[in-house]
């Protein structure tokens with residue numbers, strides 16, 4: 001009973017208690033190494049990236065094209081067997097301007113992660129990637145962007161075969 | 175459905191601290207002992223134990239729940255651990271509820287423990303492995319990214335302003351100043367303080383975020399016939415719900431948590447709630463970030479989409495308002511030891527609905543509350559409705 005309890009337990013420590021040896025502790029670094037096979041659908045996706053193509057997967061039943069591709073449609077639970085090439089252009093669905101590393105150290109040049117809706121996929125279907133070649137203050141949701149690929153001979157079949165996405169200068173058709 | 179009524183009859187918790195000297199086992203025991211003492215029960219009265227705790231990676235200890243079991247009072251008892259990411263602290267009591275509602279047990283102890291400080295140099299790294307190892311981790315993502323991406327999408331879709339979202343952090347941290355276990359209660363914090371805090375991953379700033387912590391919470395559940403012998407103030411679990419959305423998080427609109435809506439509708443239907451905005455007196459939505467409280471209030475159907483911030487602007491969410499939100503101080507103020515933080519919300523409703531919340535007490539004899547948690551890759555919603 002909260003108001004009747006006066007003595008809540010729990011003893012706070014500071015980082016300095018460790019550094020100054022005020023508490024005993026053990027330190028260990030756990031090593032884990034993994035080799036992940038890509039699976040079937042992502043295997044196709046990565047092979048596509050190596051060729052400079054972003055692949056989606058089509059569900060004829062739901063009339064949806066999803067990216068990244070997968071072997072089952074979560075909407076109808078039917079198999080997805082058809083891979084379709086998408087455009088390497090898209091629209092920024094959302095973005096962030098990140099000034100820290102994962103362990104909250106400041107970084108000088110901010111990173112701009114974004115969810116990019118890929119042209120040719122169903123509306124709202126995007127991937128996580130990064131923006132570049134752009135002033136962070138000029139990035140907006142809805143901005144049109146284009147993939148900047150690694151040179152073909154350097155691609156290895158990885159999401160990093162796309163270096164980043166930069167603002168798209170649309171060629172106006174007459 | 176032929177299920178029995180289940181009540182919360184006791185609750186206990188440790189302080190939430192940045193780093194506790196006690197081990198997870200010791201923290202669990204302190205919370206359990208307090209919960210049992212609060213309802214004058216002993217461990218012999220407990221028929222089963224449910225444990226909620228985060229991935230083993232936090233502690234670098236495989237089979238962590240088994241390690242914690244002695245402290246949690248599970249020796250030689252039916253024992254089960256659940257883990258649904260940040261949603262765990264509300265899922266563990268749901269699991270305890272169905273242990274009792276099913277008729278299998280008359281009493282069940284629910285314990286949630288988290289010790290995030292062991293991980294060096296920062297528990298954030300333990301979260302990095304939630305991203306897809308092939309399509310996302312190669313980009314070297316930072317956990318803050320997904321929250322910043324979601325917050326920006328939310329703000330953009332509904333035109334919600336950062337200076338209004340900051341009101342959430344201000345209210346919760348001020349509320350926490352009245353919580354004896356709080357890590358970050360700040361009675362005098364202002365919107366300016368939040369807006370001037372360090373930018374981590376825009377739009378997320380330092381004071382938009384809850385602090386990682388160590389801590390444990392325990393509650394005692396009992397079937398109706400037992401509960402009425404134990405206490406004249408049982409707080410009933412009236413409805414439960416949970417739901418998981420797709421792991422392809424870049425394929426859904428981050429502006430609205432439909433998985434919370436599904437979970438809430440399940441819980442409301444069970445509780446006979448048809449008009450949640452009128453029938454819920456206190457809300458404890460999950461608030462690891464300030465915008466998340468708004469997101470979740472909307473998923474819980476307690477505000478229209480994009481409108482939850484109005485509850486803070488017009489005072490509805492204040493402790494003295496028509497529907498207080500996070501009178502505990504929430505994760506933003508009390509602290510965020512993942513699983514323990516969720517169960518803290520259940521303990522808060524228990525104390526509030528019994529009129530025992532002390533300086534935090536919501537006036538007007540509140541009758542019913544809802545607690546909710548969220549987690550995984552922004553995809554799980556867990557909801558419990560409690561009433562007296």
Ligand SMILES: [Zn+2]
Pocket residue numbers: 059060061062063073074075076077078
């Ligand atoms: Zn389908």
